[in-house]
Amino acid sequence: MGVILxxxxxxxxxxxxxxxxxNIYSNSFPYPWNHPGFSIDxxxxxxxxxxxxxxFGLVTGVSLKYVVYFTILSGxxxx
Numbered sequence: 001m002g003v004i005l006x007x008x009x010x011x012x013x014x015x016x017x018x019x020x021x022x023n024i025y026s027n028s029f030p031y032p033w034n035h036p037g038f039s040i041d042x043x044x045x046x047x048x049x050x051x052x053x054x055x056f057g058l059v060t061g062v063s064l065k066y067v068v069y070f071t072i073l074s075g076x077x078x079x
Contacts, residue, residue: 001013001016001017004016020043023037023038023043024037024038024039024040024043025037
């Protein structure tokens with residue numbers, strides 16, 4: 001959150017915090033927006049550990065691989 005706050009500004013940090021708090025305390029919201037809520041351990045597992053949809057999951061891995069490929073290609077073609 002500190003890096004997001006410095007790079008993007010307070011708006012993105014506030015939005016991320018609101019979404020995290022909604023996932024934890026959503027059982028106290030009115031009918032259309034409530035659900036049982038998630039524990040902090042479950043949210044940390046979903047965000048950081050899960051292999052398919054996590055922060056460092058499949059989509060991020062494929063994106064980084066192609067960024068490396070295009071960087072190497074541009075270095076070869078630039079010489």
